[in-house]
Amino acid sequence: MKLYQENNKVIIDKIKDFEPKHIFECGQCFRWDKEEDGSYTGVANGKILNVKLEGDTLILDNTNLDDYHKIWHNYFDMDRDYSAIKAELAKMDEHLYNATIFGQGMRILNQDTFEIVISFIISARNAIPMIKRSVAFLSKALGEEIGEYRGKKYYAFPTPKALSSCDEQVLIDSKVAFRKGYIRDASYIQHSLQMDMYKLRNLPTDMARKELMTIPGVGPKVSDCILLFGLSKYDVFPVDVWVQRVMHEFYIEKEMKDLKKIREFGIDMFKDKSGIAQQYLFYYAREKGIGRK
Template identity: 50%
Template sequence: MKIHEMQKGIMLKDVRDFELPHVFECGQCFRWNKQEDGSYTGVALGRVINLKKEDNNIYIDNTNADEFMDIWHSYFDLDRDYGDIKKQLGKLDETMMTSVKFGHGIRILKQDEWETLVSFIISANNRIPMIKKAIEALSENYGEFIGEYGGKRYFSFPKPEALCNLNIEDIQFSGIGFRAKYILSAAKLVASKDIDIYILRNMSTENAREQLMLFPGIGPKVSDCIMFFSMDKDDAFPIDVWVKRVMEYFYVPEGTSLKKIQSYAQEKFGSIAGFAQQYLFYYARELKIGRKK
């Protein structure tokens, strides 16, 4: 991969394993939106950028080479060899081989722990359009103004200190509903440092999961999402309805408990279980595999 600086942006030449729909529509993030020209505009780490892919080149608008190396190189996980991960998983069985081919351009974003925690609290038993709507409303009302891009005003995700003294009624935007009390509890715990979410990445996956589940409203699935999408816990294996279906369809008997599915996945996929989960999730959801008619 080579970096070329351009007016108001950069070009990444000959990028491997990076398909924009696979990255931004695989369920890991909620502030990236597809534009009419096929590009994606998103807010992350207090900035707004736009990505467009042509051939094997990716154009990133509203940044520069220094910012790319300081922020976006890590955010897009560009140091990792996804070809090797796909090779390891593809050797396991035909299902994984098919899954990694289907979602061949997935990359796992390095997201902020606090934003990821709240985003996945909102995601519980919720639809993606409503999740996005709720996160945008929180940001517009309690985040900081970043600037305008493409004729739209953008705001950063609100810090815990901006939410911790609010009332439930203050954040009951469409899409949040009963989750408001969990968000405010999380804001209080993080702002007071009763739970320091930024040191959990240094713990074992098991201990980090236990700490995350101290937050009201966070169970095993949400905790594993937070760990994998923001804490470098590559062995985490979030199990939602689609993952449960695909695991029962290909690997375990129908009706297997979530705990047993988790144990099976940890044993089968080991230290890269999270990547296996993403390929399986994207494959199952897009093709509706295992969905009851």
């Protein structure tokens, strides 16, 4: 793998295990959008980035080597050997073999904890396009303007202070519906440091989950998503409708409806790679329509 900079682009030749579609369309993030040329533009850590894969060459536009090493290397989880993880999972059975091939370029992003907490509170009983619209609206209304890229302005995710003290009409207009009180309360908890959500990564997973579930609007599934996508806890197994379907299709009796038991089954099966296995299975099931009647 060769890494170098050309003008305002960072280029990585011979990249492995990196497919933008698999990364940005697997339900883990809500601030990346596909461009007409097939690339993806998004905001993270107060920066605008465009990501494009050409063959086995990854082009990161609107950045430099300094920001790559400070921000993007960790954000894209570049130190993790996904080839080894896929090989280990693929040996388990044909379903995982197929799922890891189908989503071969997936990576778990290392995202901002507070942004993930709010984003997944919004995600409860919601569809991804609606979640993205709400997050974009709140960022434009309450976030700091970062800059412009390809003629479009981009905004940082709102701070805890901005979200906790904003006019209620902003939340109403963002279409977060019944979640608006949860968003304000969760934001105040972080702003006032009643709980420092960022420090939860230092706790064991079960303790971090218990803390998260004291936040209004955070239940078992949302807490597992926060643990995986916002706190780098991989021994979790978030269960939504697609994961429930794929588990019923491949691994457990359809009569088992208890989501907690399905989650425990997944963790027992996949151990410290549960979260990564879940993402391969989720993406495979959703894209293939597995278990849909």
